[in-house]
Amino acid sequence: MRALRSFHQWMFGYGSPVTLGAFRIIFASLTFVNLAMVAIDFDAWYTENGFVPIELLHRWNGGMPRFGLLDHVTNPHVTAVFYGLTMLAALLTAVGLFTRVSSIALLVGIISIHHRNPDILHSGDTLVRAMLVYIAVAPSGASCSLDRLIGLWRGTAPKELEPVSLWPQRMMQLQIAIVYFTTVWQKSFGDLWLNGTATHYVLHLKEFDRFPIPGFADHQPMVAITTYGTLLIELAMGTLVFSKPLRKWVLIGGLLLHGGIEYRFNIPMFAFIICSCYITFYEGDEVAGWFARLGERFKKYRLKVAAPAALKEGPELALEAADPLHLVNYTRGAGDDWVVEQEQSGAKVSTFAVLKRSMGLWPLVVFPPAWGRMLSSSTERQEAAVSAD
Amino acid sequence: MAEQPKNKRKVHWAIMVIVYFHLFMVVSWTLPHPPARVMRKDAHFSLKDAPNYLLKYNDKEIKSSFLAYYMGSTGFWQYWDMFSPNPATRDSWLDAIVEYKDGTKMVYKYPRMYDMSIFEKYFKERYRKFAENAIPDKDSYKWPAIARRVAYLSDKDDTNPPVKVTLRVHYVDVLPMGQKTPEDYTVVPFFVYRVDTERLYRQVHG
Numbered sequence: 377m378r379a380l381r382s383f384h385q386w387m388f389g390y391g392s393p394v395t396l397g398a399f400r401i402i403f404a405s406l407t408f409v410n411l412a413m414v415a416i417d418f419d420a421w422y423t424e425n426g427f428v429p430i431e432l433l434h435r436w437n438g439g440m441p442r443f444g445l446l447d448h449v450t451n452p453h454v455t456a457v458f459y460g461l462t463m464l465a466a467l468l469t470a471v472g473l474f475t476r477v478s479s480i481a482l483l484v485g486i487i488s489i490h491h492r493n494p495d496i497l498h499s500g501d502t503l504v505r506a507m508l509v510y511i512a513v514a515p516s517g518a519s520c521s522l523d524r525l526i527g528l529w530r531g532t533a534p535k536e537l538e539p540v541s542l543w544p545q546r547m548m549q550l551q552i553a554i555v556y557f558t559t560v561w562q563k564s565f566g567d568l569w570l571n572g573t574a575t576h577y578v579l580h581l582k583e584f585d586r587f588p589i590p591g592f593a594d595h596q597p598m599v600a601i602t603t604y605g606t607l608l609i610e611l612a613m614g615t616l617v618f619s620k621p622l623r624k625w626v627l628i629g630g631l632l633l634h635g636g637i638e639y640r641f642n643i644p645m646f647a648f649i650i651c652s653c654y655i656t657f658y659e660g661d662e663v664a665g666w667f668a669r670l671g672e673r674f675k676k677y678r679l680k681v682a683a684p685a686a687l688k689e690g691p692e693l694a695l696e697a698a699d700p701l702h703l704v705n706y707t708r709g710a711g712d713d714w715v716v717e718q719e720q721s722g723a724k725v726s727t728f729a730v731l732k733r734s735m736g737l738w739p740l741v742v743f744p745p746a747w748g749r750m751l752s753s754s755t756e757r758q759e760a761a762v763s764a765d
Numbered sequence: 766m767a768e769q770p771k772n773k774r775k776v777h778w779a780i781m782v783i784v785y786f787h788l789f790m791v792v793s794w795t796l797p798h799p800p801a802r803v804m805r806k807d808a809h810f811s812l813k814d815a816p817n818y819l820l821k822y823n824d825k826e827i828k829s830s831f832l833a834y835y836m837g838s839t840g841f842w843q844y845w846d847m848f849s850p851n852p853a854t855r856d857s858w859l860d861a862i863v864e865y866k867d868g869t870k871m872v873y874k875y876p877r878m879y880d881m882s883i884f885e886k887y888f889k890e891r892y893r894k895f896a897e898n899a900i901p902d903k904d905s906y907k908w909p910a911i912a913r914r915v916a917y918l919s920d921k922d923d924t925n926p927p928v929k930v931t932l933r934v935h936y937v938d939v940l941p942m943g944q945k946t947p948e949d950y951t952v953v954p955f956f957v958y959r960v961d962t963e964r965l966y967r968q969v970h971g
Contacts, residue, residue: 487840
C-alpha cells in the first residue's frame with residue numbers, strides 16, 4: 377500500500393517544467409527530420425500511383441476503424457499540403473510557438489500520416505507517435521519556448537517558472553521503460569536470444585548493413601556478450617533506470633547499445649529518437665543545472681550588457697530567460713544605448729554577440745533584422761516614440 | 766523520487782483516472798502473446814507458467830475486447846518486438862521482371878539497401894521496411910499494387926507499354942554459427958500481374 381501511495385505521489389507530483397521544454401525541442405526537431413527524410417519518396421508512399429494506394433489501407437485496417445484525416449484523400453496535392461503542414465507543426469512545436477495548438481496539430485498529423493501508410497513504419501516512428509501524445513497534453517510550452525519568452529516580454533507569463541504537474545513526464549518515462557521491458561519479454565520466447573547467438577544472425581542480414589565491424593564480433597564469446605549484453609541493458613532500461621543512483625549508468629548502457637546499433641545497422645533515426653527520450657528521466661531542476669554547468673565551461677565567452685535605462689521589465693525578463701547558459705549578465709545602464717562588452721577582456725562587441733549566446737533567441741537567426749527591432753522595442757523610449765508616430 | 770508539490774495544487778481526479786487507464790492499456794497492448802503451449806485446450810495451469818497465463822488472459826480478455834478500439838483506432842497502438850522473439854534469419858530483397866508489349870523484358874530493381882551508399886541507404890530504408898511487410902503470403906493483397914507501381918515506373922513508351930510484371934524475392938537463410946552462410950541468393954517469383962494497360966495509361970497521363 378505504501379509503495380502504491382509512493383508511486384501515486386511520484387506520478388502526480390509537481391516540479392519544474394524545464395525537462396518537458398527541453399525534450400519538446402529535441403523530439404519535435406527529430407520528428408521534423410524524420411518527416412523530411414520520408415518526404416523524399418513521397419510519391420512512392422503516399423499517392424495513388426505509389427506502392428500503397430488508399431484501397432490497400434482499408435484492407436490493412438481490417439475491421440478496426442482508425443483515425444486518419446488522409447483516409448479518403450486520393451489527391452496527391454492535398455496529401456502533400458497536409459504533410460507540409462504537419463512538418464510546419466513540428467517546427468512550431470520545436471521552437472515552442474503556439475505550443476499547445478501546434479503540438480496537437482503535430483500529433484493529429486503524425487497519426488494521420490502513419491495510418492495512411494503503416495507499412496513503412498519502424499519502431500522509431502511508433503515511439504514518435506506514442507511520445508507526441510504526452511507532449512501534446514503536457515505543459516510543454518511552459519519552459520524553453522517562444523511562447524514563454526513572448527509571455528514574459530508582454531508581462532503575461534509568470535516571472536519565475538511555476539511548478540507543473542509532472543504526470544506527462546512520468547508517462548514518458550514509463551513509456552520508455554515499457555518499450556524495453558516488453559521487448560526483453562518478447563525476446564525471452566526466442567531460442568536464439570536464450571542460447572546466446574541472436575546477434576550472429578543479425579550481423580549477417582546484409583540489408584541492414586551499415587559500417588563494417590571487426591571479424592571477432594561474429595565469433596564467441598563476442599556474440600554471446602553482445603546477445604546477453606543487449607538483454608541485460610534492455611532489462612535495466614525497463615527497471616533499474618528508475619533508481620536514482622543507477623540511472624546514469626543504466627542510461628549510459630542504453631546509449632552504448634543504441635550507439636552500437638546506429639553504427640552497425642541501417643535503422644534511420646531510431647537511435648536518436650529513443651535516446652532523446654532519456655532526458656525525461658531527469659527532473660527539470662537537474663536539466664537546468666546541466667545548462668548552468670555547461671555555461672560555466674564557456675565562461676570566457678560571457679558578456680556584460682549595460683541595457684538602456686528605459687528597458688522595460690518584461691523584455692529584461694525575456695532576455696534573461698532566453699539565456700539558459702547564463703552567458704549574458706544584464707545590468708541596467710544609465711544611457712539610451714545597449715553597451716555590450718566581454719566580461720573577461722572588457723572589449724566592446726556588437727549586440728549580435730548577445731543573440732549568439734542566448735539559445736532561446738536562436739530562432740531569430742532566420743531573420744536577423746528582427747533582433748535589432750526587438751532590442752529597440754524593448755525600451756520605454758521606443759514605445760513613446762511609436763505612440764508619438 | 767517524487768518532488769513534493771510546492772503550491773498545494775492537485776491533479777483533478779478525472780485526469781488521474783484517464784492517465785491510469787491509458788497506462789493500463791499501453792501495458793496490456795504491448796505485452797507479448799503467450800507461448801503456444803498455454804494456448805492449447807488441454808494446457809494445465811502450473812505456477813511456473815503463471816506469467817504466461819497472465820499473457821493468455823490479456824490476449825483473450827483485454828486485447829480482444831472492445832478496449833482494443835482505444836488503442837487501435839486512436840493511433841495509440843504500439844508494438845515493441847524489435848528483433849524478437851528471434852531476429853530474422855532470412856536476408857531478402859525484391860525485384861521484378863517487366864515484360865513489354867513487343868516481348869522484350871527488363872529487370873526492375875526495387876531499391877536494395879545493400880547496393881546503396883551509406884548515405885543513400887539512410888534515406889531509402891523505408892523501401893526495405895516496406896518489402897519486409899509486403900513479401901509474406903499473408904500480405905498477398907498488397908502484391909497487385911506493388912506490381913502496378915512497377916508497371917507505372919517502367920512505362921516509358923506509349924506504343925510499347927508493360928504487359929506483365931513478375932515480382933521476385935531473392936533470399937538467403939543465415940546459417941547457425943560455425944556454418945558458412947551461402948553467398949548465392951535463391952530467386953523465387955511469387956506473383957505475376959497482367960497489366961491493365963488502359964488503367965496504366967490513365968495513371969501515366971492523368
